[in-house]
Amino acid sequence: MRVGYWSSPDGDDVEMTLLPVGHDGGGARHGRTGSGAVSALATSSGEELRQQCPLLASTLAQLAEALAIQSADGGNQIVSTDQLSAAERALLFDILGEGEVSGIVALPDRRVAQIQESVMTGLWRVRIEADAEQPQLDYLEIGDVPGIVAYAARDFTVTEFSVGEPPDGIMNVMPVLAEIRERVSSHRAGQASHVINFTLLPMNAADMAHLVDTLGNGPIQLFSRGYGSCRVLATGVRHVWSVQFLNSMETPILDTIEIGDVPAAVCAANEDFHDSAERLDEIIEAYFR
Structure with missing residues:
Protein backbone atom coordinates (compact mmCIF):
# COMPACT_ATOMS: atom_id res chain seq x y z
CA MET A 1 0.00 0.00 0.00
CA ARG A 2 1.19 3.47 -0.86
CA VAL A 3 0.38 5.44 2.26
CA GLY A 4 -0.35 9.10 1.86
CA TYR A 5 -0.93 11.45 -1.00
CA TRP A 6 2.52 12.87 -1.69
CA SER A 7 4.51 12.42 -4.86
CA SER A 8 7.56 14.39 -5.92
CA PRO A 9 6.83 17.12 -8.46
CA ASP A 10 7.86 16.42 -12.03
CA GLY A 11 9.31 18.58 -14.75
CA ASP A 12 9.28 22.33 -14.29
CA ASP A 13 6.67 22.46 -11.54
CA VAL A 14 7.28 24.56 -8.45
CA GLU A 15 9.22 22.46 -5.98
CA MET A 16 7.46 22.11 -2.65
CA THR A 17 8.93 20.50 0.45
CA LEU A 18 6.89 17.74 2.06
CA LEU A 19 6.94 19.31 5.51
CA PRO A 20 6.40 23.06 5.70
CA VAL A 21 8.23 25.91 7.37
CA GLY A 22 9.02 25.40 11.04
CA HIS A 23 9.25 21.62 10.94
CA ASP A 24 12.47 19.60 10.74
CA GLY A 25 10.95 16.20 10.00
CA GLY A 26 11.89 14.77 13.37
CA GLY A 27 9.26 16.15 15.68
CA ALA A 28 10.99 19.37 16.76
CA ARG A 29 9.74 22.84 15.93
CA HIS A 30 12.22 25.59 15.20
CA GLY A 31 11.96 29.11 16.60
CA ARG A 32 10.77 30.49 19.90
CA THR A 33 7.38 29.78 21.37
CA GLY A 34 6.84 33.35 22.56
CA ASP A 144 -9.76 30.64 10.82
CA VAL A 145 -7.15 30.08 8.09
CA PRO A 146 -5.17 32.59 5.98
CA GLY A 147 -7.11 33.88 3.01
CA ILE A 148 -4.45 32.79 0.57
CA VAL A 149 -5.14 29.15 1.54
CA ALA A 150 -8.85 29.41 0.79
CA TYR A 151 -8.08 31.38 -2.38
CA ALA A 152 -5.60 28.82 -3.68
CA ALA A 153 -7.92 25.93 -2.82
CA ARG A 154 -10.67 27.58 -4.83
CA ASP A 155 -8.84 29.14 -7.79
CA PHE A 156 -5.78 26.97 -8.34
CA THR A 157 -7.65 23.66 -8.63
CA VAL A 158 -10.08 22.09 -11.12
CA THR A 159 -13.73 21.24 -10.60
CA GLU A 160 -13.96 18.26 -12.96
CA PHE A 161 -11.76 15.25 -13.55
CA SER A 162 -11.76 12.13 -15.66
CA VAL A 163 -11.60 8.78 -13.91
CA GLY A 164 -10.07 6.94 -16.86
CA GLU A 165 -9.80 3.22 -17.48
CA PRO A 166 -9.26 0.99 -14.43
CA PRO A 167 -5.66 -0.25 -14.29
CA ASP A 168 -4.71 -3.85 -13.57
CA GLY A 169 -4.56 -5.01 -9.96
CA ILE A 170 -6.88 -2.43 -8.41
CA MET A 171 -9.23 -3.16 -5.50
CA ASN A 172 -11.35 -0.20 -4.41
CA VAL A 173 -10.20 2.92 -6.24
CA MET A 174 -12.93 3.10 -8.90
CA PRO A 175 -15.90 3.32 -6.49
CA VAL A 176 -13.83 5.72 -4.36
CA LEU A 177 -13.28 8.02 -7.36
CA ALA A 178 -16.98 7.81 -8.24
CA GLU A 179 -17.85 8.80 -4.66
CA ILE A 180 -15.37 11.67 -4.73
CA ARG A 181 -16.76 12.99 -8.01
CA GLU A 182 -20.32 12.88 -6.71
CA ARG A 183 -19.41 14.63 -3.46
CA VAL A 184 -17.37 17.32 -5.25
CA SER A 185 -20.29 18.20 -7.50
CA SER A 186 -22.73 18.43 -4.58
CA HIS A 187 -20.55 20.24 -2.02
CA ARG A 188 -21.47 23.78 -1.04
CA ALA A 189 -19.40 26.16 1.05
CA GLY A 190 -20.04 25.77 4.76
CA GLN A 191 -21.30 22.21 4.53
CA ALA A 192 -19.73 19.51 6.68
CA SER A 193 -16.92 17.62 4.97
CA HIS A 194 -17.41 14.09 3.72
CA VAL A 195 -14.62 11.73 4.85
CA ILE A 196 -13.38 8.58 3.11
CA ASN A 197 -11.30 6.52 5.54
CA PHE A 198 -8.66 4.32 3.90
CA THR A 199 -8.15 2.52 7.20
CA LEU A 200 -11.65 1.09 6.85
CA LEU A 201 -11.42 0.79 3.07
CA PRO A 202 -7.99 -0.66 2.26
CA MET A 203 -6.25 0.58 -0.88
CA ASN A 204 -3.36 -1.33 -2.48
CA ALA A 205 -0.45 0.23 -4.37
CA ALA A 206 -2.30 0.15 -7.70
CA ASP A 207 -5.32 1.86 -6.11
CA MET A 208 -3.24 4.66 -4.59
CA ALA A 209 -1.23 5.21 -7.76
CA HIS A 210 -4.40 5.59 -9.82
CA LEU A 211 -5.95 7.85 -7.17
CA VAL A 212 -2.95 10.19 -7.22
CA ASP A 213 -2.69 10.13 -11.02
CA THR A 214 -6.38 10.99 -11.31
CA LEU A 215 -6.68 13.73 -8.68
CA GLY A 216 -3.17 15.18 -8.95
CA ASN A 217 -1.22 17.29 -6.47
CA GLY A 218 -2.59 20.63 -5.38
CA PRO A 219 -0.88 23.88 -4.34
CA ILE A 220 -1.29 23.64 -0.54
CA GLN A 221 0.56 21.76 2.20
CA LEU A 222 -0.33 22.33 5.84
CA PHE A 223 1.02 20.65 8.95
CA SER A 224 -0.47 20.75 12.44
CA ARG A 225 1.06 19.66 15.72
CA GLY A 226 -2.01 20.03 17.87
CA TYR A 227 -3.47 17.02 19.63
CA GLY A 228 -1.35 14.66 17.53
CA SER A 229 0.30 15.54 14.25
CA CYS A 230 -1.79 16.06 11.15
CA ARG A 231 -0.71 16.59 7.55
CA VAL A 232 -3.16 18.22 5.14
CA LEU A 233 -2.44 18.30 1.40
CA ALA A 234 -4.69 19.78 -1.27
CA THR A 235 -5.21 17.62 -4.32
CA GLY A 236 -5.55 19.09 -7.78
CA VAL A 237 -9.35 18.83 -7.53
CA ARG A 238 -11.32 21.54 -5.74
CA HIS A 239 -12.64 20.56 -2.30
CA VAL A 240 -10.61 17.32 -2.22
CA TRP A 241 -7.92 17.01 0.50
CA SER A 242 -5.60 14.30 1.73
CA VAL A 243 -5.68 14.37 5.54
CA GLN A 244 -3.34 12.14 7.54
CA PHE A 245 -3.00 11.86 11.30
CA LEU A 246 0.47 10.72 12.31
CA ASN A 247 2.09 9.05 15.30
CA SER A 248 5.33 10.15 16.97
CA MET A 249 7.34 8.36 14.28
CA GLU A 250 5.57 10.36 11.53
CA THR A 251 3.76 7.20 10.37
CA PRO A 252 0.12 7.69 9.31
CA ILE A 253 -2.30 6.10 11.76
CA LEU A 254 -5.40 7.51 10.07
CA ASP A 255 -5.32 8.12 6.31
CA THR A 256 -8.32 9.86 4.77
CA ILE A 257 -9.66 11.89 1.87
CA GLU A 258 -11.88 14.82 2.87
CA ILE A 259 -14.27 16.45 0.42
CA GLY A 260 -15.19 19.89 1.67
CA ASP A 261 -13.79 23.25 2.72
CA VAL A 262 -10.33 23.61 4.27
CA PRO A 263 -10.14 20.74 6.82
CA ALA A 264 -11.02 21.67 10.39
CA ALA A 265 -7.78 20.10 11.66
CA VAL A 266 -5.85 23.21 10.55
CA CYS A 267 -8.53 25.86 11.17
CA ALA A 268 -9.09 28.06 14.21
Whole structure:
Protein backbone atom coordinates (compact mmCIF):
# COMPACT_ATOMS: atom_id res chain seq x y z
CA MET A 1 0.00 0.00 0.00
CA ARG A 2 1.19 3.47 -0.86
CA VAL A 3 0.38 5.44 2.26
CA GLY A 4 -0.35 9.10 1.86
CA TYR A 5 -0.93 11.45 -1.00
CA TRP A 6 2.52 12.87 -1.69
CA SER A 7 4.51 12.42 -4.86
CA SER A 8 7.56 14.39 -5.92
CA PRO A 9 6.83 17.12 -8.46
CA ASP A 10 7.86 16.42 -12.03
CA GLY A 11 9.31 18.58 -14.75
CA ASP A 12 9.28 22.33 -14.29
CA ASP A 13 6.67 22.46 -11.54
CA VAL A 14 7.28 24.56 -8.45
CA GLU A 15 9.22 22.46 -5.98
CA MET A 16 7.46 22.11 -2.65
CA THR A 17 8.93 20.50 0.45
CA LEU A 18 6.89 17.74 2.06
CA LEU A 19 6.94 19.31 5.51
CA PRO A 20 6.40 23.06 5.70
CA VAL A 21 8.23 25.91 7.37
CA GLY A 22 9.02 25.40 11.04
CA HIS A 23 9.25 21.62 10.94
CA ASP A 24 12.47 19.60 10.74
CA GLY A 25 10.95 16.20 10.00
CA GLY A 26 11.89 14.77 13.37
CA GLY A 27 9.26 16.15 15.68
CA ALA A 28 10.99 19.37 16.76
CA ARG A 29 9.74 22.84 15.93
CA HIS A 30 12.22 25.59 15.20
CA GLY A 31 11.96 29.11 16.60
CA ARG A 32 10.77 30.49 19.90
CA THR A 33 7.38 29.78 21.37
CA GLY A 34 6.84 33.35 22.56
CA SER A 35 7.74 32.62 26.18
CA GLY A 36 11.34 33.78 25.70
CA ALA A 37 10.36 37.26 24.62
CA VAL A 38 7.77 37.59 27.39
CA SER A 39 10.34 36.47 29.95
CA ALA A 40 12.79 39.07 28.65
CA LEU A 41 10.18 41.80 29.14
CA ALA A 42 9.90 40.80 32.79
CA THR A 43 13.62 41.43 33.47
CA SER A 44 15.36 44.68 34.27
CA SER A 45 16.16 45.08 30.58
CA GLY A 46 12.49 44.81 29.74
CA GLU A 47 11.94 48.51 30.38
CA GLU A 48 14.70 49.33 27.89
CA LEU A 49 13.06 47.02 25.33
CA ARG A 50 9.74 48.79 25.77
CA GLN A 51 11.37 52.20 25.36
CA GLN A 52 12.98 51.04 22.12
CA CYS A 53 9.61 49.86 20.79
CA PRO A 54 7.13 52.75 21.22
CA LEU A 55 4.66 51.49 18.58
CA LEU A 56 4.64 47.87 19.69
CA ALA A 57 2.06 48.30 22.46
CA SER A 58 -0.46 49.87 20.10
CA THR A 59 0.09 47.12 17.54
CA LEU A 60 -0.46 44.44 20.17
CA ALA A 61 -3.63 46.21 21.30
CA GLN A 62 -4.84 46.35 17.70
CA LEU A 63 -4.26 42.60 17.37
CA ALA A 64 -6.07 41.86 20.64
CA GLU A 65 -9.07 43.96 19.61
CA ALA A 66 -9.21 42.27 16.21
CA LEU A 67 -9.05 38.81 17.79
CA ALA A 68 -11.85 39.69 20.22
CA ILE A 69 -14.33 40.43 17.41
CA GLN A 70 -13.23 37.71 14.99
CA SER A 71 -15.40 34.69 14.18
CA ALA A 72 -14.58 31.56 12.24
CA ASP A 73 -17.10 32.38 9.52
CA GLY A 74 -16.30 36.10 9.42
CA GLY A 75 -14.03 37.86 6.97
CA ASN A 76 -10.33 37.80 7.78
CA GLN A 77 -8.53 40.88 9.10
CA ILE A 78 -5.10 41.94 7.81
CA VAL A 79 -2.71 43.81 10.12
CA SER A 80 0.38 45.39 8.57
CA THR A 81 3.64 45.65 10.49
CA ASP A 82 5.30 48.03 8.01
CA GLN A 83 5.04 50.94 10.45
CA LEU A 84 7.21 49.16 13.01
CA SER A 85 10.97 49.48 13.28
CA ALA A 86 13.17 46.44 12.77
CA ALA A 87 13.56 46.08 16.56
CA GLU A 88 9.80 46.32 17.10
CA ARG A 89 9.08 43.75 14.42
CA ALA A 90 11.64 41.36 15.89
CA LEU A 91 10.16 41.66 19.38
CA LEU A 92 6.60 41.37 18.05
CA PHE A 93 7.36 38.14 16.22
CA ASP A 94 9.19 36.80 19.27
CA ILE A 95 6.13 37.51 21.43
CA LEU A 96 3.79 35.87 18.92
CA GLY A 97 6.07 32.85 18.54
CA GLU A 98 5.25 29.77 16.49
CA GLY A 99 2.00 27.92 17.03
CA GLU A 100 0.73 24.53 15.94
CA VAL A 101 0.01 25.03 12.24
CA SER A 102 2.44 25.91 9.46
CA GLY A 103 2.41 25.44 5.73
CA ILE A 104 3.15 26.58 2.21
CA VAL A 105 1.10 27.60 -0.81
CA ALA A 106 2.55 27.46 -4.33
CA LEU A 107 1.34 30.40 -6.41
CA PRO A 108 0.82 30.39 -10.20
CA ASP A 109 3.65 32.90 -10.69
CA ARG A 110 6.01 30.34 -9.08
CA ARG A 111 6.35 32.27 -5.83
CA VAL A 112 5.71 30.47 -2.55
CA ALA A 113 3.66 31.76 0.38
CA GLN A 114 4.88 30.61 3.80
CA ILE A 115 2.32 30.40 6.59
CA GLN A 116 2.95 30.17 10.31
CA GLU A 117 0.31 30.33 13.02
CA SER A 118 1.38 32.21 16.15
CA VAL A 119 0.94 30.88 19.67
CA MET A 120 -2.21 33.02 19.63
CA THR A 121 -4.44 30.58 17.73
CA GLY A 122 -6.12 32.25 14.78
CA LEU A 123 -3.36 34.85 14.39
CA TRP A 124 -1.13 34.01 11.42
CA ARG A 125 2.03 35.32 9.85
CA VAL A 126 2.08 35.15 6.05
CA ARG A 127 5.24 35.71 4.00
CA ILE A 128 5.26 35.72 0.20
CA GLU A 129 8.69 35.76 -1.37
CA ALA A 130 9.68 38.46 -3.85
CA ASP A 131 10.43 37.98 -7.52
CA ALA A 132 11.75 40.21 -10.29
CA GLU A 133 8.43 42.02 -10.61
CA GLN A 134 6.85 41.93 -7.14
CA PRO A 135 8.20 42.79 -3.67
CA GLN A 136 8.17 40.47 -0.69
CA LEU A 137 5.01 40.58 1.41
CA ASP A 138 5.06 39.93 5.16
CA TYR A 139 1.91 40.55 7.16
CA LEU A 140 -0.27 39.31 10.01
CA GLU A 141 -3.72 37.90 9.38
CA ILE A 142 -6.55 37.01 11.75
CA GLY A 143 -9.01 34.33 10.69
CA ASP A 144 -9.76 30.64 10.82
CA VAL A 145 -7.15 30.08 8.09
CA PRO A 146 -5.17 32.59 5.98
CA GLY A 147 -7.11 33.88 3.01
CA ILE A 148 -4.45 32.79 0.57
CA VAL A 149 -5.14 29.15 1.54
CA ALA A 150 -8.85 29.41 0.79
CA TYR A 151 -8.08 31.38 -2.38
CA ALA A 152 -5.60 28.82 -3.68
CA ALA A 153 -7.92 25.93 -2.82
CA ARG A 154 -10.67 27.58 -4.83
CA ASP A 155 -8.84 29.14 -7.79
CA PHE A 156 -5.78 26.97 -8.34
CA THR A 157 -7.65 23.66 -8.63
CA VAL A 158 -10.08 22.09 -11.12
CA THR A 159 -13.73 21.24 -10.60
CA GLU A 160 -13.96 18.26 -12.96
CA PHE A 161 -11.76 15.25 -13.55
CA SER A 162 -11.76 12.13 -15.66
CA VAL A 163 -11.60 8.78 -13.91
CA GLY A 164 -10.07 6.94 -16.86
CA GLU A 165 -9.80 3.22 -17.48
CA PRO A 166 -9.26 0.99 -14.43
CA PRO A 167 -5.66 -0.25 -14.29
CA ASP A 168 -4.71 -3.85 -13.57
CA GLY A 169 -4.56 -5.01 -9.96
CA ILE A 170 -6.88 -2.43 -8.41
CA MET A 171 -9.23 -3.16 -5.50
CA ASN A 172 -11.35 -0.20 -4.41
CA VAL A 173 -10.20 2.92 -6.24
CA MET A 174 -12.93 3.10 -8.90
CA PRO A 175 -15.90 3.32 -6.49
CA VAL A 176 -13.83 5.72 -4.36
CA LEU A 177 -13.28 8.02 -7.36
CA ALA A 178 -16.98 7.81 -8.24
CA GLU A 179 -17.85 8.80 -4.66
CA ILE A 180 -15.37 11.67 -4.73
CA ARG A 181 -16.76 12.99 -8.01
CA GLU A 182 -20.32 12.88 -6.71
CA ARG A 183 -19.41 14.63 -3.46
CA VAL A 184 -17.37 17.32 -5.25
CA SER A 185 -20.29 18.20 -7.50
CA SER A 186 -22.73 18.43 -4.58
CA HIS A 187 -20.55 20.24 -2.02
CA ARG A 188 -21.47 23.78 -1.04
CA ALA A 189 -19.40 26.16 1.05
CA GLY A 190 -20.04 25.77 4.76
CA GLN A 191 -21.30 22.21 4.53
CA ALA A 192 -19.73 19.51 6.68
CA SER A 193 -16.92 17.62 4.97
CA HIS A 194 -17.41 14.09 3.72
CA VAL A 195 -14.62 11.73 4.85
CA ILE A 196 -13.38 8.58 3.11
CA ASN A 197 -11.30 6.52 5.54
CA PHE A 198 -8.66 4.32 3.90
CA THR A 199 -8.15 2.52 7.20
CA LEU A 200 -11.65 1.09 6.85
CA LEU A 201 -11.42 0.79 3.07
CA PRO A 202 -7.99 -0.66 2.26
CA MET A 203 -6.25 0.58 -0.88
CA ASN A 204 -3.36 -1.33 -2.48
CA ALA A 205 -0.45 0.23 -4.37
CA ALA A 206 -2.30 0.15 -7.70
CA ASP A 207 -5.32 1.86 -6.11
CA MET A 208 -3.24 4.66 -4.59
CA ALA A 209 -1.23 5.21 -7.76
CA HIS A 210 -4.40 5.59 -9.82
CA LEU A 211 -5.95 7.85 -7.17
CA VAL A 212 -2.95 10.19 -7.22
CA ASP A 213 -2.69 10.13 -11.02
CA THR A 214 -6.38 10.99 -11.31
CA LEU A 215 -6.68 13.73 -8.68
CA GLY A 216 -3.17 15.18 -8.95
CA ASN A 217 -1.22 17.29 -6.47
CA GLY A 218 -2.59 20.63 -5.38
CA PRO A 219 -0.88 23.88 -4.34
CA ILE A 220 -1.29 23.64 -0.54
CA GLN A 221 0.56 21.76 2.20
CA LEU A 222 -0.33 22.33 5.84
CA PHE A 223 1.02 20.65 8.95
CA SER A 224 -0.47 20.75 12.44
CA ARG A 225 1.06 19.66 15.72
CA GLY A 226 -2.01 20.03 17.87
CA TYR A 227 -3.47 17.02 19.63
CA GLY A 228 -1.35 14.66 17.53
CA SER A 229 0.30 15.54 14.25
CA CYS A 230 -1.79 16.06 11.15
CA ARG A 231 -0.71 16.59 7.55
CA VAL A 232 -3.16 18.22 5.14
CA LEU A 233 -2.44 18.30 1.40
CA ALA A 234 -4.69 19.78 -1.27
CA THR A 235 -5.21 17.62 -4.32
CA GLY A 236 -5.55 19.09 -7.78
CA VAL A 237 -9.35 18.83 -7.53
CA ARG A 238 -11.32 21.54 -5.74
CA HIS A 239 -12.64 20.56 -2.30
CA VAL A 240 -10.61 17.32 -2.22
CA TRP A 241 -7.92 17.01 0.50
CA SER A 242 -5.60 14.30 1.73
CA VAL A 243 -5.68 14.37 5.54
CA GLN A 244 -3.34 12.14 7.54
CA PHE A 245 -3.00 11.86 11.30
CA LEU A 246 0.47 10.72 12.31
CA ASN A 247 2.09 9.05 15.30
CA SER A 248 5.33 10.15 16.97
CA MET A 249 7.34 8.36 14.28
CA GLU A 250 5.57 10.36 11.53
CA THR A 251 3.76 7.20 10.37
CA PRO A 252 0.12 7.69 9.31
CA ILE A 253 -2.30 6.10 11.76
CA LEU A 254 -5.40 7.51 10.07
CA ASP A 255 -5.32 8.12 6.31
CA THR A 256 -8.32 9.86 4.77
CA ILE A 257 -9.66 11.89 1.87
CA GLU A 258 -11.88 14.82 2.87
CA ILE A 259 -14.27 16.45 0.42
CA GLY A 260 -15.19 19.89 1.67
CA ASP A 261 -13.79 23.25 2.72
CA VAL A 262 -10.33 23.61 4.27
CA PRO A 263 -10.14 20.74 6.82
CA ALA A 264 -11.02 21.67 10.39
CA ALA A 265 -7.78 20.10 11.66
CA VAL A 266 -5.85 23.21 10.55
CA CYS A 267 -8.53 25.86 11.17
CA ALA A 268 -9.09 28.06 14.21
CA ALA A 269 -12.49 27.91 15.92
CA ASN A 270 -14.57 30.67 17.50
CA GLU A 271 -13.37 29.89 21.02
CA ASP A 272 -9.76 30.11 19.85
CA PHE A 273 -10.11 33.79 18.94
CA HIS A 274 -11.57 34.62 22.35
CA ASP A 275 -8.81 32.73 24.18
CA SER A 276 -6.09 34.34 22.06
CA ALA A 277 -7.48 37.83 22.68
CA GLU A 278 -7.47 37.22 26.44
CA ARG A 279 -3.93 35.87 26.34
CA LEU A 280 -2.66 38.86 24.38
CA ASP A 281 -4.50 41.28 26.70
CA GLU A 282 -2.73 39.68 29.67
CA ILE A 283 0.67 40.28 28.02
CA ILE A 284 -0.23 43.89 27.27
CA GLU A 285 -1.50 44.49 30.81
CA ALA A 286 1.56 42.94 32.41
CA TYR A 287 4.31 44.53 30.34
CA PHE A 288 3.02 47.55 28.40
CA ARG A 289 0.77 49.40 30.86
